Amino acid sequence: MKYDFTTLVDRTGTGASKWNQMRTLNPDVKPGVVPLSVADMEFKHPPELIEGLKSFLDTAILGYTSPTDAYYNAVAGWMKRRHNWEIKNEWIVFTPGIVNAFYEAVSAFTQPGDNVLLMTPVYHPFYAAINKTGRNVVESALVRDENNRYDIDFEDFEQKCKDPKTKLLLLSSPHNPLCRVWTPEELTRLGRICIDNGVLVLSDEIHFDFIMPGYKHTVFATISEEFEQNVVLCTAPSKSFNLAGLQCSNIIIPNEQLRETYLTTLQSRAMGGRLNVMAFKGCELAYDQCEEWFDELLEVIYDNSQAVIAYCNEHMPKIKFTPLEATYLLWMDFRAYGLSNEELQRVLRMEAQVFMNDGAAFGEAGAGFARMNLAAPKHVLLDACERIKNAMAKYE
Ligand SMILES: Cc1ncc(COP(=O)(O)O)c(C=O)c1O
Structure with a gap:
């Protein structure tokens, strides 16, 4: 090594x-x-990350900072190389973390009393984001098979989506903690049910780089243009390069109307989608050089x-x-x-x-x-x- x-x-x-x-x-x-x-x-x-940050600090002025072309190119380059996904700069909304991002999405896209669907057991802050904002957690339990692998119970999932109160799915893809890489077939079926029932998908893909030999991750938005228009896709360098303390997430929302709604919610809480200067630099170095x-x-x-x-x-x-x-x-x-x-x-x-x-x-x-x-x-x-x-x- x-x-x-x-x-x-x-x-x-x-x-x-x-x-x-x-x-x-x-x-x-x-x-x-x-x-x-x-x-x-x-x-x-x-070392490329640490040395890169040090040499950046040698000359940097740490004032208000916006993303540079180099930053956008680094993010787009990673998505293209690692995930075969072409993104546009304007699709990206910045949040300090993905937990922030899904709390904000619950507020932006649902009303108090609405249902938000989870595929459980699942990453525990998903529950809190729903409960603490006055929405209802609705669970579709994943089913464990004889090999201890978990599958979606599509009948149950569809039934939960059919409830007119269900407005949003928080999807963990790949799944934490059940280690599943959802196949294109599973995602296609799931995404179709969501579209047919007016359920928006928030696909939290923070772990999408950690794919084990023999498996292939599919970014939800790459399945079809229709899916691309019905997703808030959460990405970050924070798991892959252990940068959670820098606080940098790229929330990718191709649908202009959804993006505007989301940005309006962020702005209403004085969180206008800005990152700190070291977050931008750390992410750029990680994606470009590491x-x-x-x-x-x-x-x-x-x-x-x-x-x-x-x-x-x-x-x-x-x-x-x-x-x-x-x-x-x-x-x-x-x-x-x-x-x-x-x-x-x-x-x-x-x-x-x-x-x-x-x-x-x-x-x-x-x-x-x-x-x-x-x-x-x-x-x-x-x-x-x-x-x-x-x-x-x-x-x-
Ligand atoms: C599925 C999932 N989403 C989000 C996060 C946390 O994201 P952040 O630190 O960017 O808020 C984690 C951290 O473990 C996670 O596993």
């Missing part, structure tokens, strides 16, 4: 949210334990997933895995141990000292599951697996 994916950086005391949360959950956590929860990465950044680093990262994630699964299959065959088609988040089923969810999470955090996301946070069907973040040096993951093995031994 050309890049360093083995050095662990201790982020204690740096303000890293994931590390702070770990200490809140278990103030007595042992030194050396690394959290495997919140989706950010425990890898050093690509692609080789990203390709190596994908190999590391895949290799990590194989190592964790092999270890658990050998030592803890009761744990079942949903196939990792995408993302760097592994969905692990501990239900065969027969513990309540509360007890399982306690054992993992307090006895094993392994800090993953509680599966139940993603919806009721996630009880008995945990989500492991694979974006850490392999030895960190295998140490965690060993601690899980030791702690779970007495519950065999």
Whole structure:
């Protein structure tokens, strides 16, 4: 490997949210334990990014800043090269994060009392964006098959879309935490049902670069012009290059009327679609200069997933895995141990000292599951697996 994916950086005391949360959950956590929860990465950044930011700062004036041509070209170049998607500059709306983007979309495109559809279990802030803005969460539960893979129950999905109160779908594509890459056929069927029933699609594709060997991601808007006109498509460099702290998202809305409505909502909250100067520069450098680093990262994630699964299959065959088609988040089923969810999470955090996301946070069907973040040096993951093995031994 050309890049360093083995050095662990201790982020204690740096303000890293994931590390702070770990200490809140278990103030007595042992030194050396690394959290495997919140989706950010425990890898050093690509040197091209850090050096690029440093040399930018040598001459920069950090005043009010608008996107440059170089910025637009970097974003459009990434979408074209990696996702075969041609975008126009004017389609892009900037938000500091995708969580902001979907909260704003719920406000812009639905009214209090309307239904917003989720395919569950799913990324937990989706629920909050709906509940906290006075809309109703409507769930179409994904169905687990004998291989622990999840499918859409289209009959149920269509029925939920047919309810005239349902105005918006928040789609996680690829799906967090269930690791699914939706196929073009699935997206086509789903998108058709939405159009036929007047349901707008917000496609959150923040994980779209993390596609495992043998799978191919389809950007929702590339399916047809009709789909392109019925989508708010959320992208960002923040997962792929671990830039969440820079706060940069590119929300792509090809439909002019939807874009105007969205911008009006942003402006009404004094969030006129501006980013900070380092966000623009970080995104541009990442997309233009760090692609080789990203390709190596994908190999590391895949290799990590194989190592964790092999270890658990050998030592803890009761744990079942949903196939990792995408993302760097592994969905692990501990239900065969027969513990309540509360007890399982306690054992993992307090006895094993392994800090993953509680599966139940993603919806009721996630009880008995945990989500492991694979974006850490392999030895960190295998140490965690060993601690899980030791702690779970007495519950065999
Ligand atoms: C599906 C999904 N959407 C959005 C986000 C967060 O986006 P942001 O940090 O840009 O608000 C995450 C982070 O894990 C995510 O998994």
